[in-house]
Amino acid sequence: MNTETENTGSGKKLQGAFGDRGTNVNAGLAYGHPYGEEIVSKAREVLSESPTGIKLVALLDQKKVPLQIMKGQGESGFSPVMMSIILQTPGSTKELNADILINLIKALREAAQELGGQKTPDPRSDVVHYAEFIHARNLDSITFVCKIVKELTNSSYFPVLLDSLKKLGLNNMYKAYLDGVSKEELFMEYAKAYNSFNRGSI
C-alpha cells in the first residue's frame, strides 16, 4: 500500500514566487491530509489484529495500490479508474476513527477484487449490468467489513466500530452476518440499508 498524503504537485510547470506566473491564482490549494500518515499507520495497527485484515493489507502492499488520505467531506472508496484508494475526512480529524477504518476495509476489499480479476465493467456499455456489478461488489465488501469487525471483537476498537456500523445503517446487516444467514437474506438486509441511504437518510 503506497501512502500518499502530500499534495506537493509534480512541479513540472514553471512557477513563480506566487504560483504559475499568474495563470492559476489557486495554485496553493492543498488536498493532502495533515494527519494522513498517522491515520494510515493506526489503521494498519488495528487491522493487524484481524487475520483477514492482515491478508488484505498484505495483498495491497504487494500490489502497491496507492492510498491517499485527503482533506474533505466527499465520498471515500476505491476508484477502479485510477486503481487507487481515496479516503476523505475533514481536515480537523487528528486520528483514525471508525468511519475511516470501515471505509478503508471496504475499499481494500474492492481493490483486492479488482486486482483478482473481477474488473469493473464500463457503465456506458450496459448500465444495468454495471448496477448489478456494483451492488454485488458492495454486498461482498460490506460482508468483509462485518467479517473483520467480528474478528476485532476483542480489540479495544470494537465498540466504536459497532457505533459506526449503526451510524452507517449497517447494524442489522452485521447482526444478520453474525447469525450466519444465507446470502439471499444478507442481500435483503443490504437492500434495506441501501434504500434507507437513498431516501436521504442513513
Next chain:
Amino acid sequence: MHWQRLDRETSVKVIDSVKSDANAGLFSIGTSEVQRARLPFYKDYFVYKVTNFASLPSFSFEYLGDGTFFQYLDGTEAPIIAVNDKGQLNLDHNNVLAYLEFYFAHAIGEDGDIILINNPHDMPLLESLDIDSYNAVFAQHKPVQIHYDGGYDAYEIDADLYKDSQVVRARIEVNSKGRVTIKDQKMTMQQVSGSGYPEAII
C-alpha cells in the same frame, strides 16, 4: 441548496483553477461536472462542487469561490473564515440561520458533526431514528429564536442541535465576522438511537 450545473466552458475554467497535479485523475475534465449554488450571506462568493463521475463512488470536492479565487472546503472553518475576512460576509436577521447551517455543515470540529434542527419536518435523516427517538425529537423541539445584540454586533441564536448522538438546546453566538461560538447548551435528549448522517458507503 439550489445547485446549478455550469456550462462546459465555465466548468473547464473552474476545474483548471482548482485541480491538483498530484491528483490529476480526480479532476479529469472529461468525466467531471461543476455545479454552483448561491449563498445568501455572501456578496460575490458562491459554493462550487466538482464531481468526478468516472466511477462509483463519485468523488466530489466543494469550494467557496468568486469564479477566480477558490477556497477548498476541507471540513475545517479555515476556508469560511478566509472568505469572511475578505469582507464578503453580509449577515442579517434573514440569512444568519442559513450561515449557521452552512457553517455547521462544513466546519467539522474534533468532536464530529453538528446538525442544526431548524424544521424537523424537513430533515430526512430523522426518518432513520427509531420511533421513540423520532417522536421525542418532535415533542421536545422548540423553534429557533434569533436575537441581535447591538452591543457586541452579534447574533444570539437559540436552537436545537444534534451532536454526539444527543439533542441539545444551545445558545450560539455568530458575530459580524462569522465567528461561531456555542455559549451554552442543555441536553434535551440523550443517546438518540439509530441516528446518523448521510455518509453513505453503499
